Amino acid sequence: DGGITQSPKYLFRKEGQNVTLSCEQNLNHDAMYWYRQDPGQGLRLIYYSQIVNDFQKGDIAEGYSVSREKKESFPLTVTSAQKNPTAFYLCASSYREGFSYEQYFGPGTRLTVT
Amino acid sequence: KQEVTQIPAALSVPEGENLVLNCSFTDSAIYNLQWFRQDPGKGLTSLLLIQSSQREQTSGRLNASLDKSSGRSTLYIAASQPGDSATYLCAVMDSNYQLIWGAGTKLIIKP
Numbered sequence: 001d002g003g004i005t006q007s008p009k010y011l012f013r014k015e016g017q018n019v020t021l022s023c024e025q026n027l028n029h030d031a032m033y034w035y036r037q038d039p040g041q042g043l044r045l046i047y048y049s050q051i052v053n054d055f056q057k058g059d060i061a062e063g064y065s066v067s068r069e070k071k072e073s074f075p076l077t078v079t080s081a082q083k084n085p086t087a088f089y090l091c092a093s094s095y096r097e098g099f100s101y102e103q104y105f106g107p108g109t110r111l112t113v114t
Numbered sequence: 115k116q117e118v119t120q121i122p123a124a125l126s127v128p129e130g131e132n133l134v135l136n137c138s139f140t141d142s143a144i145y146n147l148q149w150f151r152q153d154p155g156k157g158l159t160s161l162l163l164i165q166s167s168q169r170e171q172t173s174g175r176l177n178a179s180l181d182k183s184s185g186r187s188t189l190y191i192a193a194s195q196p197g198d199s200a201t202y203l204c205a206v207m208d209s210n211y212q213l214i215w216g217a218g219t220k221l222i223i224k225p
Binding site for chain 1 (some may be wrong): 156216218
């Protein structure tokens with residue numbers, strides 16, 4: 001089955017620790033995205049990548065980092081510099097960046113930092 | 115700056131009723147508008163995508179309309195079922211190919 005997988009589903013960390021969220025897709029999509037979702041708010045874009053070895057900051061990139069070494073994988077690291085890391089994180093992909101292409105979403109990772 | 119608003123934040127209706135969810139946006143310079151469904155604790159499922167040149171799209175019991183000039187879209191759900199209970203999100207694609215999201219409408223269909 002083609003799709004996007006995110007792991008783990010739930011993640012708990014102590015304040016001050018870095019944590020990496022996994023996102024893998026087998027849809028042969030060029031573009032991948034990371035969003036953050038907080039209660040009562042719309043999704044906000046953290047980082048996106050249009051092609052391997054290239055990525056751009058979204059609206060709320062501070063305290064996050066990404067890499068895109070393979071087409072299928074786009075891991076997100078939440079660093080200790082992120083002031084409010086507890087949130088639901090969603091990864092998405094699309095065939096290419098552009099207006100014709102729908103974004104497909106993974107099941108999400110809920111991160112709790114205490 | 116583009117802003118997307120969805121009102122109401124929550125809606126509860128009896129099973130079988132037809133209903134309309136609303137989405138408004140402040141900048142008419144969009145490439146498309148998309149409606150998504152999100153079940154609790156889950157990812158998003160795309161329901162309908164309307165290109166800026168289109169007025170509406172239909173899929174089964176769902177019909178979405180787009181009026182760019184007034185900055186409004188509606189999602190019409192016919193003959194609602196308990197399985198339609200979810201949060202419905204709309205998003206517009208701006209001139210930078212970025213999706214700008216509304217906060218969603220939480221829909222509850224009462225059996």
